[in-house]
Amino acid sequence: MDAALRLDDVNKRYGAFHAVKDLSFAAERGRICGFLGPNGAGKTSTLRMILGLQPVTSGRIEILGAEDGRKVRDRIGFLPEERGLYKKMTPVDAIAFFASLKGVPAGEGRKRAREMLEAQGLGAARNKKMKELSKGMAQKVQLIAAVAHRPDFVILDEPFSGLDPMNQQGLEEMIRGLADRGATVLFSTHVMQHAERLCDKVVLLARGRKAFEGTVAEAKATTRQFLELEGDIAAGAVTALPGVSHVETIHVHGPVKVLRATLAAGAQGQETLRAAFVQGLDVRRFELKAPTLHDAFIHLTGDDPDAGAPRQEASA
Numbered sequence: 001m002d003a004a005l006r007l008d009d010v011n012k013r014y015g016a017f018h019a020v021k022d023l024s025f026a027a028e029r030g031r032i033c034g035f036l037g038p039n040g041a042g043k044t045s046t047l048r049m050i051l052g053l054q055p056v057t058s059g060r061i062e063i064l065g066a067e068d069g070r071k072v073r074d075r076i077g078f079l080p081e082e083r084g085l086y087k088k089m090t091p092v093d094a095i096a097f098f099a100s101l102k103g104v105p106a107g108e109g110r111k112r113a114r115e116m117l118e119a120q121g122l123g124a125a126r127n128k129k130m131k132e133l134s135k136g137m138a139q140k141v142q143l144i145a146a147v148a149h150r151p152d153f154v155i156l157d158e159p160f161s162g163l164d165p166m167n168q169q170g171l172e173e174m175i176r177g178l179a180d181r182g183a184t185v186l187f188s189t190h191v192m193q194h195a196e197r198l199c200d201k202v203v204l205l206a207r208g209r210k211a212f213e214g215t216v217a218e219a220k221a222t223t224r225q226f227l228e229l230e231g232d233i234a235a236g237a238v239t240a241l242p243g244v245s246h247v248e249t250i251h252v253h254g255p256v257k258v259l260r261a262t263l264a265a266g267a268q269g270q271e272t273l274r275a276a277f278v279q280g281l282d283v284r285r286f287e288l289k290a291p292t293l294h295d296a297f298i299h300l301t302g303d304d305p306d307a308g309a310p311r312q313e314a315s316a
């Protein structure tokens with residue numbers, strides 16, 4: 001498929017620290033690509049290199065046919081991780097101003113701003129000052145400001161951070177809308193649920209290195225199904241059940257435990273469960289769980305995406 005973005009063996013070093021290591025991946029035109037990893041994995045560094053805001057130490061990046069993001073900056077929309085639009089501006093003025101920086105005439109920018117605010121349910125706020133808006137509203141306005149020039153490629157750095165679930169959902173719909181009208185979207189996040197719902201493709205990054213590139217379903221297929229059992233059950237009895245490869249004790253309350261069994265590849269959870277009942281184990285509650293993208297991330301990288309910055313390696 002036609003790639004709007006391609007990275008080949010990209011490296012970024014800050015002095016002796018090797019932040020991005022031999023990174024190669026592609027983002028296909030018109031698709032939503034999630035760039036996932038815990039804090040400090042190297043996501044922002046990579047996005048800034050793609051935009052041409054900082055140089056690569058080595059390797060090659062091609063975006064919209066250009067080798068330097070700055071050459072196609074009018075075709076790119078960027079929502080940085082640090083937010084903040086001019087507090088005294090109205091949303092219409094702020095959006096029109098950012099669009100004008102990308103070549104959209106003032107009148108047209110204001111017209112688009114009004115239409116886009118209306119479409120996002122922010123029509124009533126259009127003439128308020130930015131500082132009077134809630135955080136969720138301000139973040140939507142900022143995303144509109146980043147895309148009012150109708151870019152072919154949209155780069156969003158942690159767009160969901162700091163938003164409540166309602167506003168996160170609104171933002172997800174906006175991002176889907178961008179792809180529906182043909183834009184390629186690359187967004188970074190450490191929250192796997194957004195990626196799970198939105199992405200055609202995910203790239204998992206851990207300590208600067210790519211751990212996986214593919215669809216969400218492909219990522220999940222790398223890991224296993226789980227069976228959770230609660231009751232007065234010995235972990236050893238669960239280990240001995242058919243299809244079980246590993247057992248963890250999640251919770252102990254007197255004699256009652258919650259045990260989490262990881263099933264072997266291709267094992268049928270129903271058969272494991274049937275064997276537990278046939279053997280008379282004291283099962284008081286059970287749950288068969290399909291792996292989430294979060295489980296797949298931990299399986300593929302050994303890092304928890306919700307954890308703080310992972311340990312820094314010395315330059316590799």
Ligand SMILES: Nc1ncnc2c1ncn2[C@@H]1O[C@H](COP(=O)(O)OP(=O)(O)OP(=O)(O)O)[C@@H](O)[C@H]1O
Pocket residue numbers: 014017019037038039040041042043044045046158312
């Ligand atoms: N200008 C810089 N100088 C030195 N080290 C840097 C610089 N920018 C980033 N780093 C380091 O590079 C690593 C990757 O940082 P980066 O911001 O790219 O990660 P990230 O995945 O975007 O995480 P976060 O979501 O926390 O920003 C971190 O260890 C960070 O401390």
